[in-house]
Amino acid sequence: MKPKRAGQFWALDILGAALFSWGISGGVEALVAGTALSAWLACLAGGALLRASSVLLVHHFAMPGAQIGANLWRRAAMSRLLGGRLPAPVSAGTSAALAIDHVQAIEEHGARFQPARVSAVVGPLLAIGLIALASWFSALILLATLLPFVVGMIFAGTAARRASERQLDALAALSGLFVDRVRHLPLIRHFGAQARIARQVEDATHGVATRTVAVLRAAFLSSAVLEFFAAIAVALVAIYCGFALLGLLPFPPPEPLTLGRAFFALAMAPEVYLPMRRLAAAYHEKQMGEAAESALADFAPGQDEAEEASSTTSAAPSPFDGLVVDGLILTWPPVCIGPVDLRLPRTGIVALSGPSGSGKTSTLAAIAGQIEVPSGRITTFAGHPLDPADVAWAAQRPLLLPGTLRRNLALAAPEACDAAVLVAARRVGLGPLLEKRGGLDLVVDHKGSGLSGGERRRIGLARALLSGRPLLLCDEPTADLDAASAAQIVAVLQELARERALLVATHDETVRAIAQQEIAL
């Protein structure tokens, strides 16, 4: 059920409130008349039961509905973030914030705000209609206060939104400062700058507090407007009814009023405003949800299928006969990488060097078709666009999925037979591991517990080999390895280069030594 439809159960809440109010008014009348109370007490109980079931029903149906919507967003965002072509590299932390935290904000928006919005439109009118059955003049009073109230809410809401939008950026920067300084504590301590930075952090955190108070003031003011009108409306109904009952109205009584009817109108009056108070309570979820949707706009559900369809029609695959990169420039302000030019024939090694952060991995990703290329050409020797299906990737920290070693080695070629898997594994030097730890049935968890960095790296290489793709991109194949393992990996790379094309991002001199060409970034 859609969250909006779940909101319709709030109507049951109004009916329950009406039954409860009827019980109150009947009960008080019965006390005046001195008649039996039991039927009215049953009304009270029945009304409360109705209200309780309404809140249970709304919550029961709203969340699953919201999760269906949120899961579409999550799926679209994850597919694109993990496997699609991106305009710029996205750090793992940002990626997780988008795919997990923002999606949760969308879910909250769906579960809390959407149902409240439905009931805020229908609820007040339904409550006023019920009151009109007892006292149409009271209903008129409530309707008349509702209008300025709605106008006031719109103004207060707009002012609050403007105020909060103005503050949000500043707030993000200031709270970011605290995280940044906490992360760099070792550096700060090293330079003996603790006291100075602590003062800076103190100013920033208090700045965040002051600004947040300003945002809250606007929000609380709008809910104060809401409560003020609600209170005034209740007071007006009480005074009208009281004077009507006393027969002291300054104008001819518009309707015959009994105590029961008056009491019903009074008890129901706050219910007119309750749905809108519920909506105001979900305002935070609304803001966060909308912010999340605009952050995820690029990953809207349904968008990636359309994109995939357009990219598959772009070019017919042609056989790989070498890689040509021509004037490749990557920019996502303020970063600028390149221009990179290189020619890599069907066999051999080209090294891509430069310090960490200089864009080696991004360049490889652009060649593999995983990042949009704003300028430059990536083709085969024959001049055809490079087919991403010709590109294998040996990662610095290869992906491990829970299961057997066999599954992990054959991820890129699930149909490979055991013999082929074993050959590839032995070629990259996984032989000792296979013998020691039970062969291909060795159980691997997603953390790679029990595997050394070198062994993980070899699993990535074997996987690339098994994929049978002619161009192999290697990202820092020897980083963080001890000298002996690094030397073994270099030997494997050298051997592989006799039969396929290797483009290796590295800052290790031993790898650069075996390359036919070195491109410095």
Place this chain on the structure above:
Amino acid sequence: MSRAAPSHPVELARPAAPVRRVLRLGTLSAVVAALSGLLLLGVSGWFLTGAAIAGASGLLAVQAFNYLIPSAAIRLLAILRTVSRYGERMLSHKAALTAMADLRSRLFRLLAAQDTRHAPDVSAGEASARLIGDIESLEDLIVRQPTRPGSLAAALAGVALAALSGWFPALLLAGLLVVFPFAVTALSRRLTAAPARDAAEALGELRARYVDMAQARAEIAAYGLVETVLDELAEPIARLDAARQALFRAEAGVAAFQLLYGALAAIAVLATASGGPALAALGLLAATAAIEALAAISRTALRQARVEEGLRRLESLLDLAEQPLPAAPSEPPLAAPLRLGAHDVAPGSHIALLGTSGSGKTLALEALAGLRASKAPIWVDDAPLAECAEETFRGQFALSPQDAPLLAGSIADNLRLARPGITEDAMHAALAVTCLDERIARLPAGLHTMLGEDGAPLSGGERKRLSLARALLAERPWLLLDEPTEGLDGATERELVRRLGDWLKSTGTGLVLVSHRPHPLSLAQHSLPIDALTRA
């Protein structure tokens, strides 16, 4: 109303005196708001019933009925409730936000005063983000503080009003009100404890697995493994969804319980009232309002699990000793002689550590910089590293690390980190040594250019040189350089090495260098194989 929370962190979250003053005002507002809300409903009911009875009894009774006071009271109470409710919210949030800002500053000071060699590691993104989240959950604790006295006042006033309609209904209501907090806390604990834990676990697992996958993005995209990895994530996602559904429904359960409980109170008062219809109406409405005023308690109960989780994690930080932050020494200390393995290194000499990648050169530099505990055979001023005080490291060594970490802020902010009182002229001079002055002069904002995440708009090599300039500005007797020229073209590298050599000579600064490039190695008079330091 749980008092199960650990005592330390509550102490930690105990706000300072000015904040407590704001909180007291907030509490006062909360009490006024709760009372005026309750009285508004009660007086309205009493006025209506009284008016009806008087109206029915004839003209004389109408004239005797004082309608002025109740009708004025109703209007006054309506305004009072609005204003005091606004005051309560504003003041309690202001108090909470100020208290959290104080707490953040205090925690930062606490962490900053630790010795890096033994300090808890909060440098990873996850850890620092959690620190923020834990503090935020404490915020809740303070925001809700004034609501408790408010609820209590409303409950007492409710009982007092109910007493007007007879002592028995008042007693019944009092009993119900006393039981309510315990009942609602027990119920929400029962409903939320398991799903709150499941949700936290599932979310943690989902995040950890997803981050692993995001780091392996290149492989997933290259081999088209998206569907496979999404299947792997399906299980934690399903668990998270189920737990969040259970939590959301638990909220409804608590709300439904409260509605039924309120009806029970109304029924009890109405059925037993004996003071006449008008006062029965007053008691009845007061009873409903009193239960409603206790809603704040059920909201607190629902969030209790999250708050306690945050408190528990902050508790571990509290065990850290509170100590004053070190002030910068007024006099630069004398250069200390080093002993690396069997080699004595005199102050002012230049030495290179040699070895293949991964052989521990960077670790040795970080040990000298006081960034990690080390058992390496290194002595500073004849004291083994492990026995050196933090001040020794801070007085003797200035490091430019391999990854050249930069603070979010301006270029000048980063240079100023090195020591207090650095002038812009000194910054330009240091940048000239590292061949970065012209590049920075070309930036429109110059030294005041703000650096983004990862030091953008500076390239990798430029970040390195900025970090090097910062180390020079620290003016310490020993300079520790880790691959200072990586990412530079040949001409710039030669120029930088020449200027750095001049600078070292003119200042008499000592150098411990790690590099695999021949040019910078020419700065060193001696070299030492790293094996001499790692074999021990």
